[in-house]
Amino acid sequence: MSAELTLGEHDFAAPERVQDEAPQSRRPLPIGVLTILGVLALWWGITATGLIQPLFLPSPQAVLAKLWLVSTKGYMDATLWQHLGASGLRIVTALLAAVLLAVPVGVAIGLSRVARGVLDPLIELYRPIPPLAYLPLVVIWFGIGELSKVLLIYLAIFAPIAIATATGVRNVDQTRIRAALSFGATRWQLIRHVILPSALPDILTGIRIGLGTGWSTLVAAELVAATRGLGFMVQSAAQFLVTDVVVLGILVIALIAFALELGLRALQRRLIPWQGRA
Amino acid sequence: MTAAHAAQLIVDRVSVRYPGTAHAALHDVSLTIQPESLVVALGPSGCGKTTLLNLVAGFIKPTSGHITLDGQPVDGPGAERGVVFQDDALLPWLNVLDNVAFGLQLRGLDRREREVRARQVLQQVDLQGYAGRRVWELSGGMRQRVGLARALAADPRVLLMDEPFGALDAFIREQMQELLLRIWRETGKRILLITHDIEEAVFLATDLVLMSPGPGRIVERLSLDFGQRYAAGESARSIKSDPQFIATREHVLARVFAHRQPHTSGA
Ligand SMILES: Nc1ncnc2c1ncn2[C@@H]1O[C@H](COP(=O)(O)OP(=O)(O)OP(=O)(O)O)[C@@H](O)[C@H]1O
Ligand SMILES: [Mg+2]
Numbered sequence: 001m002s003a004e005l006t007l008g009e010h011d012f013a014a015p016e017r018v019q020d021e022a023p024q025s026r027r028p029l030p031i032g033v034l035t036i037l038g039v040l041a042l043w044w045g046i047t048a049t050g051l052i053q054p055l056f057l058p059s060p061q062a063v064l065a066k067l068w069l070v071s072t073k074g075y076m077d078a079t080l081w082q083h084l085g086a087s088g089l090r091i092v093t094a095l096l097a098a099v100l101l102a103v104p105v106g107v108a109i110g111l112s113r114v115a116r117g118v119l120d121p122l123i124e125l126y127r128p129i130p131p132l133a134y135l136p137l138v139v140i141w142f143g144i145g146e147l148s149k150v151l152l153i154y155l156a157i158f159a160p161i162a163i164a165t166a167t168g169v170r171n172v173d174q175t176r177i178r179a180a181l182s183f184g185a186t187r188w189q190l191i192r193h194v195i196l197p198s199a200l201p202d203i204l205t206g207i208r209i210g211l212g213t214g215w216s217t218l219v220a221a222e223l224v225a226a227t228r229g230l231g232f233m234v235q236s237a238a239q240f241l242v243t244d245v246v247v248l249g250i251l252v253i254a255l256i257a258f259a260l261e262l263g264l265r266a267l268q269r270r271l272i273p274w275q276g277r278a
Numbered sequence: 279m280t281a282a283h284a285a286q287l288i289v290d291r292v293s294v295r296y297p298g299t300a301h302a303a304l305h306d307v308s309l310t311i312q313p314e315s316l317v318v319a320l321g322p323s324g325c326g327k328t329t330l331l332n333l334v335a336g337f338i339k340p341t342s343g344h345i346t347l348d349g350q351p352v353d354g355p356g357a358e359r360g361v362v363f364q365d366d367a368l369l370p371w372l373n374v375l376d377n378v379a380f381g382l383q384l385r386g387l388d389r390r391e392r393e394v395r396a397r398q399v400l401q402q403v404d405l406q407g408y409a410g411r412r413v414w415e416l417s418g419g420m421r422q423r424v425g426l427a428r429a430l431a432a433d434p435r436v437l438l439m440d441e442p443f444g445a446l447d448a449f450i451r452e453q454m455q456e457l458l459l460r461i462w463r464e465t466g467k468r469i470l471l472i473t474h475d476i477e478e479a480v481f482l483a484t485d486l487v488l489m490s491p492g493p494g495r496i497v498e499r500l501s502l503d504f505g506q507r508y509a510a511g512e513s514a515r516s517i518k519s520d521p522q523f524i525a526t527r528e529h530v531l532a533r534v535f536a537h538r539q540p541h542t543s544g545a
Binding site: 173175176178179180181182183184185189193194197200272273274277 | 335336337354355356357359360361363365367369370371380381383384385412413414428429432
């Protein structure tokens with residue numbers, strides 16, 4: 001487990017060595033864990049001196065106590081888990097919708113010059129705009145309901161997946177295509193059996209990047225008249241200067257993002273074990 | 279079933295010119311591949327060997343001329359012409375068995391049927407113990423055998439091979455040549471093989487075609503029988519040390535160099 005916590009392990013051939021290594025307990029702590037422990041210690045040290053008022057920086061203990069309180073009693077009429085669930089549902093819905101649409105769109109862009117000519121400029125045009133900039137327009141068009149929030153996250157996830165998929169499709173090894181053609185593959189079989197699996201590493205990278213931007217768009221999305229959600233929780237806590245809930249919310253948001261990243265990397269390793277070897 | 283009069287692969291006065299190039303990649307090339315023959319095209323780099331094979335495979339179309347297989351015009355890739363690629367072109371997300379069965383899967387055979395056939399072909403290439411292995415765990419020679427098995431599994435009428443052993447070391451390459459001759463004898467498939475290894479060409483070919491660049495063309499044809507002698511049971515060692523083999527090899531070597539001279543200044 002401990003090896004999974006370092007972000008940098010990607011660069012080394014770690015999985016190969018696991019077997020002939022000493023039992024896990026004897027492995028040194030990864031540097032990433034040490035860094036986090038260091039920051040925690042610093043945080044604790046600074047607040048322990050009492051030089052900084054808790055209004056500006058609450059102590060780790062206070063945040064921990066708040067974690068207990070918010071998870072059991074709740075904050076703003078919902079427990080931490082309900083806030084988390086609301087945010088999670090939004091991002092999962094947006095992600096599913098984005099994957100379902102962006103992958104076919106990416107394949108079309110990668111395969112057809114016409115599709116690229118039509119769709120590429122559209123995506124490139126909206127992609128660099130910060131979600132907060134078009135948020136008002138989304139609200140005017142789609143109201144302040146769930147749809148607007150999900151749509152905002154969806155837009156943030158869509159572009160990276162579509163672009164990554166198109167790149168993957170364009171880079172498919174031509175001899176693999178020819179191999180399939182030499183067995184009489186139809187166009188659909190080619191996509192299903194050669195192009196999509198070949199592009200899978202890029203698609204997963206697109207999903208990773210998309211989830212990252214999507215998650216950070218979440219807070220913005222939950223500014224829109226939400227009554228639940230991590231972004232909403234942080235936002236309303238800030239209005240009432242409940243700094244410990246703000247810090248707690250930020251930490252939970254960061255932790256989820258980190259867990260998503262690790263989960264997707266694990267998924268990538270599992271689904272594409274040949275990466276870098278074939 | 280067999281229309282004997284038409285049972286051959288015919289390349290008829292074919293030329294290819296890639297857009298924006300000075301020389302034709304192939305100029306007026308004609309070639310016939312008879313049943314049970316093993317045609318080897320040999321020549322220096324750039325003489326159009328791959329172009330010739332891609333034409334027969336249907337990956338590219340000739341600028342002029344025709345190609346027919348058993349009386350049918352070749353118009354695009356098709357399952358009756360199996361291709362073995364130099365860089366194996368296996369699919370890493372499939373295991374060895376599924377790679378071998380890939381052509382049958384595309385053809386719509388159900389899983390049981392295609393696995394029976396794939397196991398049978400794996401045995402032919404001496405890989406029966408490797409069905410469940412990942413292809414990226416295999417050595418280069420094994421991967422080439424999987425590629426050969428994949429092409430054979432679809433039971434093509436012709437086998438097309440573009441420098442299939444070019445990336446292998448000398449020892450493995452000899453093993454693969456012997457394996458190929460064994461399979462050729464067992465299946466009776468017509469084979470068109472491309473190489474730039476002179477000994478390989480002389481050892482394998484029933485018909486050796488020497489090619490020359492600028493423009494790519496056929497400059498000499500030889501009928502040989504060393505491969506047939508191996509298939510009939512003579513050992514590779516004794517064939518390759520036969521003075522006749524050595525003389526043929528030297529002759530081919532001389533011809534290849536003779537045709538290369540006029541162009542060395544231009545290259
Ligand atoms: N797609 C292409 N576009 C333009 N020119 C090409 C293309 N493919 C090949 N050629 C040219 O056609 C000629 C023949 O190429 P070909 O690949 O058939 O040679 P080859 O005999 O297979 O060489 P090698 O032994 O290096 O593989 C070369 O001059 C090459 O530069
Ligand atoms: Mg070539």
